[in-house]
Amino acid sequence: MGIRILKGGMLTTVQDSGRPGYQSQGFGVSGVMDRRSFKIANLLLDNPENEAVLEFTLLGPTLEFTSETIIAITGGDFQPQVNGKPVKMYTALYMHRGDILSFRGCRTGSRGYIAFSSYLEIPVVMGSRSTNIKCGLGGFKGRRLLDGDYISFRAKRRYLPYFLSRSLDLNEFEQDNITLRVIMGPQDDAFTAAGKETFLSSEYVVTSEFDRMGCRLEGPFIASKATTDIISDGIAFGSVQVPSHGKPIILLADRQTTGGYAKIATVISVDIPKLVQRKTDHKVKFQAVTVEEAQELLALEAKEMNEFRHQIYQPCKEVLDCRLVAKRISKLFQ
CATH class of the missing domain: 2.40.100.10 (Cyclophilin-like)
Structure with missing residues (x-):
């Protein structure tokens, strides 16, 4: 129950928000490069804010799913495909057992993120699942993902507690x-x-x-x-x-x-x-x-994230099975 890495891409690693508190001992923080895309990926799946994701650079990985789950892809526009057919970014995508996720190429931006509703089975090292390649610490064996690697899921979470009312349309990386x-x-x-x-x-x-x-x-x-x-x-x-x-x-x-x-x-x-x-x-x-202006901008970003949640979710009276969620999502884009 998990994902098989058919192609590792140029640089694909497991990351979360990082490993703070150890710089005085010589350990870098690591973590995701684009924290905004990371947060949105987890928000789309109602994951914990710091749940680990896959971060990839310039050339995306090719993944085979060995069980059903829900994913969200954010960051630059890497033109994702499932079984050779284009799929949307910035939305929840239901993945069946045997599905192949691939990417055509990097149209905008340079880094992408994949979040998983079933959570990646990656050990916590010094408070984080992030990969520190220089130290060979954390993540998947302390390194980037390679062809043939396999990562299990640690939960059978194949549903969302909300009805995803729409995807986000974020074209943030068009400008040179x-x-x-x-x-x-x-x-x-x-x-x-x-x-x-x-x-x-x-x-x-x-x-x-x-x-x-x-x-x-x-x-x-x-x-x-x-x-x-x-x-x-x-x-x-x-x-x-x-x-x-x-x-x-x-x-x-x-x-x-x-x-x-x-x-x-x-x-x-x-x-x-x-x-x-x-x-x-x-x-x-x-x-x-000024510092005060930077703090105000950070507060506005936090407010924006909260507004995103209200924009994309509609509360349900009961937990929805992911098959029903997938059907509802598909109808939105017909």
Whole structure:
């Protein structure tokens, strides 16, 4: 009862919101890159908010289902197919035993997510099911998924406690050019006034050096007062380091725990999904905001998630068998 990995894709791993609390001991947080898509995938199935999902990059996996379950696919548009026929993203999909889920290609965005109503049978390590590839820790054997792997389900949850009234229509990753809002610091005083102006007024390009650890940008030189070398300190998700070459590097989910380069700014939480769904040669600009503004934006995102739930669910008097749910869902799109 579970899924067989027929093709592992380019980089498919088990992830949840991460493994916080261990950076002081040298263990990175890891977790999903796009937390918004991750949350929506679980919301669509009424899963626990932090239930583990499959995250894949640029090239999706091919999965065979050995039992019935319900899934939701979010993130970039990877053009999913079940048994060779196109299916919708951002909705609940009923999967039969023997069904094959595959992806035609990455049309928009660069990362996708698959949530499962039956929950993946992955052990909890240090409070998380996330994969830390660098440490070989957590997830499925501490590594990316390979052809022939098999993951069991840990529950026979083949129903939804609500009637899914409609799918979400989210085309969030169409733009090639984006603006990332940042909070300046904590070492912005290491840069000249002109250097900070360059950072906030220039356009930077996403390079091919872009993975779960970080995103290196190409663009105008950011001038420092003397050197950008500092005594190593902790690194947050979204920290923007500027080494001596003067080009920004944004550190992401699999970032190192500490770093010795000055951090001119930090990308705010609600904008990180936009960044991690970029591709090579996409363009990025930065806009400074205050901590208070960032907090307000985070509160608005939480409110939006709650509104999504009200938009897509209609309460039922009794638990629905997933076969009935599947029939009702299919009628919505006829």
